[in-house]
Amino acid sequence: MKKQLYILMYGAISALLLASCVKDEVYNTSHPDKGAVSIHVNLPQGMGDYTVEIDGQSVQGSGATIVYPTLLSPGEHNLLMYNHPDGLTIADGIARVNAMADTQSNGNVILPMPGCLYSVSTTCTVTADDTVHIELDPLRRMRDLHFELTVAEGDPERIASVEGVLSGIAGTYTLATESPSREPMTTAPTFTRDGNRVTADTRLLGTADEAQILVLTLRFTDGKVQTIENDLTEMLRTFNTDMQTPLKISGTLLTPTAANPGTATITDWQVQEVVDITIK
Structure with a gap:
């Protein structure tokens, strides 16, 4: 009887010890299955506001540092950054110099002195449960x-x-390939x-x-x-x-x-x- 009691006590103690060793998995962030992106832009003098696109989704920036508002899945993502100079229209990854006001019927005579376009085309690798820090150096494209x-x-x-x-x-510039038309x-x-x-x-x-x-x-x-x-x-x-x-x-x-x-x-x-x- 005493031997049986010892066995029961030993089993209970072992169960308690095992239970005390089981811990919840610890994560570094509140987004364990996705990653965040923080971007620092070395702004050229006079560049002004800019847009950052990751996989086609855009966010506007003005200061040197911007945190992309959407958490991303792990892996490689396409990234574009460009400013918004006067005299250019940017849509669907194409920067286009506007036509002169008195020649807009044919569109082939473009403004001679638009603002200056700056851009970057690169990729970023996102890691789950982490923040990737990216530094961008926009290049002059005009x-x-x-x-x-x-x-x-x-x-x-x-x-x-x-x-x-x-x-x-x-008259146009493809941002992703960094090439004029x-x-x-x-x-x-x-x-x-x-x-x-x-x-x-x-x-x-x-x-x-x-x-x-x-x-x-x-x-x-x-x-x-x-x-x-x-x-x-x-x-x-x-x-x-x-x-x-x-x-x-x-x-x-x-x-x-x-x-x-x-x-x-x-x-x-x-x-x-x-x-x-x-x-x-």
């Missing part, structure tokens, strides 16, 4: 192009106005004259897969009009390779004179990258 012509023949004061049209440029568009930079210098600025997503042609129309004070067509394809051949550094194209403008009343021409073309140029 390049500034400066034209400067020096009147070396003829009286520059006879030039009443100069109009310019540049064709063969990209190949469909050629046209823009019309605003040319102004100050003394003997004729200048214009434009900001482009890139060049398209055809020739880049600049057509200038010179209107003189006596009512005469002359047109100069210039093939800039070779000068812009590497335009898409470095969006960070402005490009300057300069030349010598020869206008008709009494001694040489022929057609206006541009000679001595030069191309150079200029870091400290002021784009108006």
Whole structure:
């Protein structure tokens, strides 16, 4: 009888010890089966508000740090970040330069100086029961192009106005592939004259897969009009390779004179990258 009692007591004690060893599983977060994403954006100067998309779902941001509001399943996810510059429309992963107001019927003449697009396309790997921290460095996706012509023949004061049209440029940009479109568009930079210098600025997503042609129309004070067509394809051949550094194209403008009343021409073309140029 005493032996049986010992056995029963031993069994009860063993059961209590086993019960005390069973613990609830401990998690690090309140979302053990999903992961969170915290994003730090190294904001370029003047970039402004931006959008972050993960797997097509977007959230707006303005400061340097943003926490994605939706918990995500473990694994790899596609991530896009882009700002919202003036003069561009962004939808379905495509950034599109808006058409000029007086040419919206055909849509092929786009704004010459929109705001600057910045974007990032990458992936993030999410871990369940954890927060992944991502640092983004948005890259500039548009390049500034400066034209400067020096009147070396003829009286520059006879030039009443100069109009310019540049064709063969990209009008859209695919954010996921980080590439400008190949469909050629046209823009019309605003040319102004100050003394003997004729200048214009434009900001482009890139060049398209055809020739880049600049057509200038010179209107003189006596009512005469002359047109100069210039093939800039070779000068812009590497335009898409470095969006960070402005490009300057300069030349010598020869206008008709009494001694040489022929057609206006541009000679001595030069191309150079200029870091400290002021784009108006």
